[in-house]
Amino acid sequence: MTAVDSTKAEMTAPVPQMRRPWGTWALGALILFLAVTPFILVIVISFGQKIEGAGWEWDFTLANYQRFFVGALWPDEVTFLHLQRLYYALYYAVIASVLAVATAFPFTYLLTRQSRRAQSCWLVFILASLSLSEVFIVMGWDVLLSNRSGLPMLFEVSGATDWLKRTGWFDVLREWGLANPRNVKFKTSEFATILTMSYLVWPYAVILLYPALSRLDPSLTEAARTMGASPTKVMTSVILPTVKLPLIGSTLLLFVFLLGSYVTVVVFAEPAKQTTAVAVYESVRGATLDAPFGAAQAVVLLVTAALFLVLAQYLTKRSEAR
Amino acid sequence: MSRHLMNRRSLLKSGASAGGLALASSVIGTPLIAQTRSLKVASYGGYFENSFKEHVFPAFTAATGIEVESVTQPNSTDWLVTMQQATAAGTVPTDLSLYARDTMIKASRLGGLISPLDMAAIPDASNLDGYFIFEDGTGPIGVGALSWFSAMVINPNEVSAPASWADFWDSSVYESSLGLSKNYNSQLLDIIAATFFEGEATFATEDGIVALIEKAAELKPNVALWWTAESQMEQSMKNGDVIGGQYYHDVAQLMAADGFPIQSIFPKEGNPQDYGSWCLSSLSDKGAEAAEFINFTSQPSTQALMSRMIGTAPLVDASVTDLTPEEFASVSGSPVIRPAYEAYLDKETFIKESWDRMLAGA
Numbered sequence: 001m002t003a004v005d006s007t008k009a010e011m012t013a014p015v016p017q018m019r020r021p022w023g024t025w026a027l028g029a030l031i032l033f034l035a036v037t038p039f040i041l042v043i044v045i046s047f048g049q050k051i052e053g054a055g056w057e058w059d060f061t062l063a064n065y066q067r068f069f070v071g072a073l074w075p076d077e078v079t080f081l082h083l084q085r086l087y088y089a090l091y092y093a094v095i096a097s098v099l100a101v102a103t104a105f106p107f108t109y110l111l112t113r114q115s116r117r118a119q120s121c122w123l124v125f126i127l128a129s130l131s132l133s134e135v136f137i138v139m140g141w142d143v144l145l146s147n148r149s150g151l152p153m154l155f156e157v158s159g160a161t162d163w164l165k166r167t168g169w170f171d172v173l174r175e176w177g178l179a180n181p182r183n184v185k186f187k188t189s190e191f192a193t194i195l196t197m198s199y200l201v202w203p204y205a206v207i208l209l210y211p212a213l214s215r216l217d218p219s220l221t222e223a224a225r226t227m228g229a230s231p232t233k234v235m236t237s238v239i240l241p242t243v244k245l246p247l248i249g250s251t252l253l254l255f256v257f258l259l260g261s262y263v264t265v266v267v268f269a270e271p272a273k274q275t276t277a278v279a280v281y282e283s284v285r286g287a288t289l290d291a292p293f294g295a296a297q298a299v300v301l302l303v304t305a306a307l308f309l310v311l312a313q314y315l316t317k318r319s320e321a322r
Numbered sequence: 323m324s325r326h327l328m329n330r331r332s333l334l335k336s337g338a339s340a341g342g343l344a345l346a347s348s349v350i351g352t353p354l355i356a357q358t359r360s361l362k363v364a365s366y367g368g369y370f371e372n373s374f375k376e377h378v379f380p381a382f383t384a385a386t387g388i389e390v391e392s393v394t395q396p397n398s399t400d401w402l403v404t405m406q407q408a409t410a411a412g413t414v415p416t417d418l419s420l421y422a423r424d425t426m427i428k429a430s431r432l433g434g435l436i437s438p439l440d441m442a443a444i445p446d447a448s449n450l451d452g453y454f455i456f457e458d459g460t461g462p463i464g465v466g467a468l469s470w471f472s473a474m475v476i477n478p479n480e481v482s483a484p485a486s487w488a489d490f491w492d493s494s495v496y497e498s499s500l501g502l503s504k505n506y507n508s509q510l511l512d513i514i515a516a517t518f519f520e521g522e523a524t525f526a527t528e529d530g531i532v533a534l535i536e537k538a539a540e541l542k543p544n545v546a547l548w549w550t551a552e553s554q555m556e557q558s559m560k561n562g563d564v565i566g567g568q569y570y571h572d573v574a575q576l577m578a579a580d581g582f583p584i585q586s587i588f589p590k591e592g593n594p595q596d597y598g599s600w601c602l603s604s605l606s607d608k609g610a611e612a613a614e615f616i617n618f619t620s621q622p623s624t625q626a627l628m629s630r631m632i633g634t635a636p637l638v639d640a641s642v643t644d645l646t647p648e649e650f651a652s653v654s655g656s657p658v659i660r661p662a663y664e665a666y667l668d669k670e671t672f673i674k675e676s677w678d679r680m681l682a683g684a
Contacts, residue, residue, distance in 0.1 A: 053667035054431045055406070072675045081675070081684040146561040180498035180546060182480075187563060188547065271504050271548045271681035279678075287399055287424065287507050288670055 046299050048292030056292050064296035082279065082297065086304060089259055089275035092190075096197035097254035101247060103198070104205035109239070111206070112214045123210070126203045134200060134263045141196045142267060145186040152183045177270075192268040197261060201254045208253065212246035245316065252312050256305050276301045360389040361611040364401065364416040366598075367394040370632065377631040382618045388611050398425035398598075402435075409435055409605060417606040418615065420467055420598045423456065424507065424663045429601065430458040431667070437602045438463055443613035446620040449638040453660070456599060464599030465616045468625075468634035471655065472509055473571035473593040478585045480565040486589050487517040490566065496544040501555045501567035504548035506677035509594035510568065512661045514538055516591045525665035531673055539680045548681065559584050572633040575652045592657030597637065629653045 049059035071079035111122055144150040155161045161183050164170040173179040178189055186192045216239065224234045240247075260277045269275070276297050283294030363379070365371045371394055379390040393416040395401040402425050408414045421429060429435045438461030441447060447455055447465050454466030474490075476483060481495060490496055502510055511534045515524045518537055524530040546564050549555040556573070558564045560582050571593065574586035600619070602612045618624055625636035626643040635654035636643055643650075666673060678684075 050671065052670050054428055055403075071679075072671050079675070079679050079684050081679050081682050084682055084684045142557075146557070147563045148561045174498075177498070182499075185498065185546065185563065266550060267554070271678075272683050274682075285400065287505065288674055289399065289403065289428075290671075 042295045042298055045291055046295035048295070050288075050290050050292055055289050064293045065300070067293060068296055068300055082276070085274060085276045085279050086300065088269070088273050089277060089301065090304070092193055092197055092261075092265070092269075092275065093255045093258035096194050096258050097201065097251050099194065100198040100201045100205045100254055101209070101251045104202055104209060105247065108206050108209040108213050112210070112216070119214075123207075126206050129203050130207075134261065137200055138196060138263045138267050141192065141199070142187070145192055147183060147185065150186075152185060155184050188268055188270040190269070190273060193264060193273075196264045196268055197258050200261070200264065201257060204254060204257070205250055208250035209243070209246055212243045216242060248312065248316060252309060256309065259301060259305050358389050359387065359611055360391060361418065361608050361615055362391045362393050362416040363418045363615065364393040364395040365420050367396060373632040377627060378619070378624065381624070381627065382615060385618060386614050388614060390615070395419060398422040401425075402429055402432075405429075405435060405603065406432060409603070412605070414603045414605045417603055417608045418600050418612050419603065421464065421601050422596060422598055423464075423661075424666060426456060426464045426599050426601055427458075427663060427667055430456075430460075430463060435604055436460075436463045437604045437606065437609065439465060439602060439616065440609060440613050443610065444617045444620065446617045449620055449622055449625075449642065451637070454597060454599070454637050464601045465620065466637040467598050467600050467616075467619055468628050468632065469595055469597030469637055470634055471571035471593045471595050471658075472503075472568055473574060473586045473655070474566070474589050475559065475569040475574050475584055475586050476566040477559065477562065477564075477583045479583045480562075483585060483587050484566075484589060487513050487591050489589075490544060491540055493544055496566060498544065498546045499565045500541070500545045501547040501549055501558050501564035501569070502541070502545050503555075503568055504550050504681070506674045507661075507666045508568070509596070509659070509661050510538060511535070511673075511677075512594050512659050513568075513591065515662070516659045522660065522662045522665075525662035525669075528669065528672060531665070531669065532676060535673075535676050535680045538677075542681075542683075571655065572635075572653050576633070588655040588657070590657075592659045593655065594659040594661055595635065596661065 044058075046064055047060045047062070048056045049061050049063070050056045066074065068082045069080075071077060071081060073079070111119060114122070145152070147153065152161075155164075161170070164173065164179075164184070170179055170184075173184060174181075178191065179185055220238055220242070221234050224238050225231075229237070261275075262277050262281065265275050265278050280294045280297045280301070283290045283297065363374070365374050371392060375392050379392065383389055395404075395416070398421050401419060402421070405414060405416075405419060426436075441455075441462050444465060450466050455462055456464040474484070474487060484490065490500060502508075511525075511531075512522075514534050514537045515521050519530070519534065524534060545567075547554065547558050547567070549558070552570065552573070555564075555567065555569050556577070559567075559569070559577070562583075569584075569586070571586045574584050577584045578586070600612070600616050602609060606612065619628075620638075622636075622638050622642040623644070625638045626645050628634050629636050629643075629645055630649060633653055636645065636650075640650045640654070
């Protein structure tokens with residue numbers, strides 16, 4: 001009896017925590033509106049119709065998606081041009097993010113073994129370097145890789161170019177597209193693109209790995225060492241398994257971040273190896289004013305990124321369960 | 323095909339124009355009296371617009387009493403989108419816009435954006451070649467304002483001046499050494515049509531266009547840089563990353579005058595000429611003032627003024643201007659390759675996709 005009564009009383013009594021002021025609801029709605037509207041707009045525009053020689057109009061056509069997979073001239077001709085761009089977007093992002101995490105990992109591990117003071121100095125320095133924009137970093141590498149002011153100049157002056165020419169390696173570099181008849185050249189190349197991308201996200205990698213590595217209990221490794229495990233054994237069977245999830249998580253985050261990088265690709269990748277992000281911009285703001293196709297490419301890029309995240313989630317869960 | 327910001331010249335001449343800016347701002351800052359006739363004129367922002375404010379608008383106001391309000395337009399294509407949206411909304415930011423020919427044709431096809439001009443009020447347009455007065459179904463909608471060449475450039479310290487564009491196909495000289503524009507409509511196809519095919523006529527069929535693009539593909543091993551921004555090519559020429567290619571004639575002349583190793587050449591096939599037109603917004607009620615302004619810029623003296631002060635090529639015959647041969651050579655030359663504008667629009671998706679496939683090797 002009393003139990004029922006008290007339940008009733010609880011149900012009818014005003015519950016202060018449940019009351020939401022109108023302000024909160026309005027703010028929530030506004031954020032939702034600001035976050036969701038652009039998405040919906042892009043998706044809706046991706047079904048628009050391009051008018052040759054003019055702009056585009058609202059419509060419902062799948063032509064833009066069809067063009068992405070088989071080209072605009074289908075069925076007369078099939079081209080995988082747009083898929084190729086998506087491939088390069090994934091290719092650069094995978095290599096650059098793995099490279100960044102792989103090099104940031106030993107650095108961060110050693111960093112966490114330093115004194116408190118040294119650690120904070122390094123972290124402040126790395127945080128400060130995050131303020132450099134992509135444009136700034138690309139400009140820097142652009143100069144460093146230029147013929148007269150950068151690495152090729154160093155090759156020339158130090159005699160490395162002549163040495164390469166004497167030993168025949170120069171012809172190999174020319175075949176790889178890393179030399180012209182006069183000297184080595186690093187622009188445009190996959191080398192420069194991936195290097196710059198890794199450099200771009202390297203500070204993020206350190207900052208993402210730092211919390212996990214600094215929480216690593218030193219007594220674990222000490223215990224393993226006392227029991228006679230070699231440093232390599234300690235790394236592979238104690239440290240790496242402990243930080244596996246942060247490693248995978250950081251790589252994924254950087255991968256998704258790099259999928260959309262624009263300036264690096266425009267400056268350092270030759271047109272044959274440019275990515276979907278560049279093509280999106282060209283469609284929307286280039287001379288064709290083809291916003292619907294730009295939107296369709298953006299949607300495909302978005303879906304691809306989402307698929308990779310879901311796949312990674314699934315693989316992580318499966319390996320956890322094992 | 324439209325030119326964006328004229329970075330290079332803005333750097334070179336910003337010092338020289340600083341003094342003039344004070345004058346320009348005093349012109350712009352003058353409050354308009356109710357009876358004063360006025361006109362809003364848009365031009366490409368940066369150095370370009372500043373030169374207009376400094377040299378052309380004051381001269382026009384002095385000649386006609388019509389005050390000019392300068393409006394910044396980023397380039398042709400983006401501005402077309404802005405004007406399209408503004409026209410739909412019912413108020414436009416400017417009376418006159420400066421459109422490259424392809425954008426003007428695009429605007430004409432979109433319809434309802436540009437008013438026909440009263441040519442009877444623009445008698446001096448007769449100084450211009452008929453090609454620079456563009457008519458569509460509604461009448462004359464654009465009169466040429468100024469023009470520029472994208473020319474063949476080389477590094478004279480590395481190679482001798484080629485006689486023909488065909489020399490760029492010679493890999494023994496130019497392997498991985500050229501800088502060409504990456505955009506499908508940046509006139510490389512027009513150069514190829516003039517050099518190896520029947521010129522503009524080759525654009526008439528899709529087979530012709532495919533042949534042009536296949537010829538362009540043969541150049542790929544010789545290209546070190548497919549540039550999208552003017553500044554990329556400028557830096558690469560200065561740094562020696564490329565030793566030749568396609569670049570703006572007037573800017574190349576300025577760089578050469580600064581001592582950089584660049585030489586702008588008119589080979590036997592010539593260089594492509596692009597130009598901007600004055601177009602009157604359909605919502606403007608300043609048709610009479612606009613006509614007076616266009617008439618003013620069509621005069622040989624104004625064309626010569628723009629060549630000297632802005633570095634654009636005159637649209638009138640050099641002989642009717644007072645430009646010296648040296649002054650004329652620094653902004654213009656011959657022969658002229660005229661781009662196949664209509665084909666680029668009629669077969670827009672086809673050419674862009676075929677061009678991109680060529681570049682991507684897909």
